[in-house]
Structures are given as structure tokens and as C-alpha cells.
Amino acid sequence: MSAPAPTRKPRPVAAVRFGDILAAERIKIITLPAAWFAMAVASGAGTLLGIIAATDAVRIAGPGGPIPVARLGTLLLAPAYAFVSIAVFAAGSEYRGGQLRVSLAAAPDRNRLFAAKLTVSATLSLVASIPAVLPGYVLQHSAAVHAWERGAFVGFLALIAAYLLLSLIGHGFAVIAKSAITPLAVLFIAPFLISPALRSILPQVVRFLPHEAALSLLKLPVDPATALGPRAGLLVLAAWAAASVAAAWTVFVRAES
Amino acid sequence: MIEIKGLSKHYRNNRAVDDITFTAEPGHVTGFLGPNGAGKSSTLRILLGLDAATSGQALIGGKRYRDLRHPLRTVGALLDGAGPVPERRAIDHLSWIAQSNRISRGRVREVLDLVGLGEAARRRVKKYSLGMKQRLGIAAALLGEPEVLILDEPVNGLDPDGIRWVRTFLRDYAAAGRTVLLSSHLMTEMAGTADAVVIINRGRVVSQGSLAEVTAGHATLETAFFALTGDRIGPRW
Numbered sequence: 405m406s407a408p409a410p411t412r413k414p415r416p417v418a419a420v421r422f423g424d425i426l427a428a429e430r431i432k433i434i435t436l437p438a439a440w441f442a443m444a445v446a447s448g449a450g451t452l453l454g455i456i457a458a459t460d461a462v463r464i465a466g467p468g469g470p471i472p473v474a475r476l477g478t479l480l481l482a483p484a485y486a487f488v489s490i491a492v493f494a495a496g497s498e499y500r501g502g503q504l505r506v507s508l509a510a511a512p513d514r515n516r517l518f519a520a521k522l523t524v525s526a527t528l529s530l531v532a533s534i535p536a537v538l539p540g541y542v543l544q545h546s547a548a549v550h551a552w553e554r555g556a557f558v559g560f561l562a563l564i565a566a567y568l569l570l571s572l573i574g575h576g577f578a579v580i581a582k583s584a585i586t587p588l589a590v591l592f593i594a595p596f597l598i599s600p601a602l603r604s605i606l607p608q609v610v611r612f613l614p615h616e617a618a619l620s621l622l623k624l625p626v627d628p629a630t631a632l633g634p635r636a637g638l639l640v641l642a643a644w645a646a647a648s649v650a651a652a653w654t655v656f657v658r659a660e661s
Numbered sequence: 662m663i664e665i666k667g668l669s670k671h672y673r674n675n676r677a678v679d680d681i682t683f684t685a686e687p688g689h690v691t692g693f694l695g696p697n698g699a700g701k702s703s704t705l706r707i708l709l710g711l712d713a714a715t716s717g718q719a720l721i722g723g724k725r726y727r728d729l730r731h732p733l734r735t736v737g738a739l740l741d742g743a744g745p746v747p748e749r750r751a752i753d754h755l756s757w758i759a760q761s762n763r764i765s766r767g768r769v770r771e772v773l774d775l776v777g778l779g780e781a782a783r784r785r786v787k788k789y790s791l792g793m794k795q796r797l798g799i800a801a802a803l804l805g806e807p808e809v810l811i812l813d814e815p816v817n818g819l820d821p822d823g824i825r826w827v828r829t830f831l832r833d834y835a836a837a838g839r840t841v842l843l844s845s846h847l848m849t850e851m852a853g854t855a856d857a858v859v860i861i862n863r864g865r866v867v868s869q870g871s872l873a874e875v876t877a878g879h880a881t882l883e884t885a886f887f888a889l890t891g892d893r894i895g896p897r898w
């Protein structure tokens with residue numbers, strides 16, 4: 405340690421603005437190694453699946469014969485769950501190492517802090533979803549993309565919306581769970597274990613779960629007979645995201661006051 | 662100035678803090694002493710707006726912490742259990758804190774050099790020793806050049822050179838007219854640093870005043886502490 409610094413009079417400064425907290429939250433997310441790892445995994449897996457789906461080089465055995473990867477919605481949406489980790493880490497990392505206390509000391513207004521974190525998490529998720537999704541999507545739908553078909557553009561927007569809304573669900577869940585691990589475990593397990601187990605006994609309920617709603621939005625439902633339409637899928641997914649964020653906001657403000 | 666007025670914090674069956682009143686004046690290092698579970702951490706958490714009081718007030722410069730316009734330029738705090746995400750680099754940890762309160766990036770470098778972490782600034786915190794983590798916490802507290810410093814066990818994990826640095830730094834900081842509230846278990850260190858002392862036990866203030874007043878009739882601050890808190894050295898250990 406060096407010698408004590410000479411004391412100085414504090415410099416006059418303007419009041420702390422919401423934009424300052426936004427900028428701080430942005431630094432928090434982009435300096436988390438786990439967020440970059442999640443981005444790389446999501447982008448890499450999405451691109452790989454795009455190549456496989458485009459070339460039809462691999463088919464998965466199904467009850468009615470081999471199924472092309474391009475029709476396996478759950479598999480094609482799997483990279484989204486790596487992507488969701490970005491928002492989950494953004495919210496859940498506050499509870500690692502006692503960072504939340506530092507955050508609250510820096511920004512004591514709970515509503516302001518939550519709003520800033522949510523805004524940055526949503527904005528970065530939206531921006532990052534484009535490079536995460538684009539290569540795989542273009543590879544898989546190259547003909548439609550090159551022909552500038554409207555359907556290709558709408559499908560791309562639907563995929564971006566699914567990534568964003570699933571990220572918001574994960575963000576809220578992480579605040580409620582006060583952890584990054586629990587929401588990731590639940591979000592990964594639900595589509596692959598819980599939904600298949602419930603599908604045969606409660607098909608009318610399962611279609612309203614986030615993963616199934618996202619598949620309906622993407623026109624890739626597991627069971628077309630009970631699936632929602634794309635617009636209904638979007639609304640259901642948006643409702644899950646709104647509920648998750650609202651619950652998280654309430655929990656955050658009450659628990660940390 | 663820090664003012665604690667009739668502060669209480671009650672949990673279901675526990676009075677963690679029970680109607681305590683004291684002040685920490687500018688120009689002084691005020692020691693805040695008490696055995697484990699005496700209510701020190703609860704008091705500091707309430708003071709920093711991290712917990713709500715059952716009754717009473719905890720004010721900094723006449724305001725609640727949550728009402729401060731520039732929290733980190735007014736108060737710098739080092740609290741137990743408040744630290745960085747271990748995977749983040751030290752410089753990034755300080756950068757977001759600085760950004761949140763409009764503190765310049767240059768100041769981040771200044772405080773890192775001040776606490777001797779300039780060379781290790783780009784290392785991830787999980788690779789830091791306990792002493793380095795403590796120095797990073799002190800750097801974070803100093804970022805805003807605050808008028809008030811609240812430090813909980815600041816010399817924990819520091820080597821002798823670091824301990825001496827903290828002692829000298831805090832003395833100089835208070836001598837410049839600033840307020841320092843220092844919580845520590847190290848009696849010798851406290852006796853060499855504090856001008857005034859507040860001792861709490863089981864949630865209540867059992868003694869407060871200048872160091873000379875509190876230690877009057879006792880050989881050392883340590884013997885005064887044990888006499889006042891009813892604690893004894895040895896048997897339990």
C-alpha cells in the first residue's frame with residue numbers, strides 16, 4: 405500500500421442519474437465471463453443446428469420414422485436456454501459474493517436499481533440475440549432468406565421475440581430464487597423432463613407452459629393437435645415474462661427493504 | 662456526522678439492537694466495539710439502508726442513507742459479506758461502482774494504486790488472497806472520496822504493513838475533518854486508532870465517550886471492554 409493520499413475537498417458534481425445506474429449495470433453484465441460463455445455456446449449451438457437442419461444430414465428416430473432436425477422444435481430451441489443464461493447471470497450474480505449489498509449501497513432506491521437492471525438485461529438480450537440467432541437461422545432458411553421472403557423475416561423476428569421473452573422469464577426467476585443456478589436448472593429441466601411427462605395427461609395445460617408457447621410462436625410445436633397458434637403463443641409467452649418480472653420486482657423491493 | 666437516535670431492531674424473539682443512541686463526530690475516528698452478536702452489524706446495516714429499523718433513526722449528515730443524493734460521495738463503506746462477484750476483475754468491479762455514482766474512471770486507478778492493487782487490477786477477484794480482497798473493499802469505500810467512512814473489520818486479513826497503513830490512513834482521514842466509524846475486534850488496533858469509543862453488548866450501549874473516558878480505571882481498552890461486556894478471556898477457548 406502506498407502512503408495515505410492527501411485529503412481534498414470533494415468536487416462539485418451533478419446528482420446521480422438513472423442513466424448512470426444503467427451504465428453501471430451494463431458494465432456488470434459485460435464484465436461477467438459467464439455471460440460471454442453463454443453467448444458463445446448459444447451462437448455456436450445455433451449455428452451447428454442450422455447447418456444440420458439445412459443439410460438434413462442427421463435425422464432423429466421417431467415413432468413414425470426418422471424425423472428431420474428442422475422439425476424438432478425442442479432441439480432447435482435448445483440454444484435459447486444457453487442464451488437465457490445471460491439474463492439469469494445478470495440477475496442471479498447479485499447474490500454471489502454479497503454483491504447486492506454493494507449495489508444497494510451505490511443505488512439505494514430499490515425501484516430504480518431493479519428498473520435499471522431489467523432495462524439493461526432486456527436491451528442486451530435483445531441486441532445479443534441477433535448475432536446469436538442470425539447465422540443458424542440464415543443457414544437453415546437460406547433459400548427463403550435469399551429470396552427475401554416475408555415469411556423468413558417474420559420467422560426471424562419470432563425467434564428473436566422467443567429469445568427475449570424467455571430471457572425475461574429467466575431474469576425474473578433468478579431474482580425470485582436469489583440465485584442463478586435454480587432458474588437455469590428449472591428452465592433446462594422443464595422442457596425435457598416435466599413437459600413430456602405431463603403432455604400425455606394434461607395436454608391442455610402443457611401448451612401454456614413457456615417452452616411450449618415459444619414452440620407455438622415458432623410454428624414448431626411438439627404436438628400440433630393441441631398447440632396454440634403463433635399469435636397466442638406470443639401472448640402466452642409475453643404473459644409469462646410479464647408475470648415473472650412483476651413478481652421479481654415485488655419480491656426485490658420487499659425483501660431488500 | 663453520524664447520528665444514531667433511539668435505534669432498535671427487533672426480530673421475532675430477539676432484540677438485536679435495543680434503543681441505542683450515539684454519534685460519530687467529524688474529525689474523529691469513532692470505534693464501535695462489541696462481542697459477536699452484540700448488534701454492531703445490524704446497526705451498520707440499518708445505517709447504510711440495507712435493513713429497516715423497528716424504531717429510531719440512523720442519520721448521516723442529518724439524512725437517511727436512502728435520501729442521499731450522492732451516496733458513495735457521502736459515505737464509503739466496507740461491510741462484512743458485501744463484496745464483488747469472484748469471477749469479475751477488480752478493475753471492473755470498481756468501474757461499475759464508480760459509474761453508478763458518476764465517479765471518474767481515473768479515480769478507479771487512483772484508489773487501486775492507493776491500496777497497492779495497481780499491479781493486480783486486471784486479475785479476477787477469485788484469485789485474490791483474503792488481504793487483497795480486503796484492500797479491494799477499502800478501495801471501493803474510498804472511491805467517492807466520501808465525507809464519512811464506515812468500516813467493519815478493515816484490517817481483517819491484512820499483513821502488518823497493511824494494518825499500519827490503514828491506521829495511519831484513518832487517522833489522517835479523520836484529521837482532515839471527516840467522520841470515521843470503525844468496527845473491529847482488535848482492541849490494540851482500536852486503541853491505537855480511535856479517538857472515541859462506543860461499546861455495545863446484547864443490543865445496548867454499555868459505554869461511550871473518548872478513549873480516555875471509556876478506559877478510565879482500566880489498564881487497557883481490552884480490559885475495559887471485558888469488564889463492560891461481562892465477557893471473560895479463556896474459559897470458552
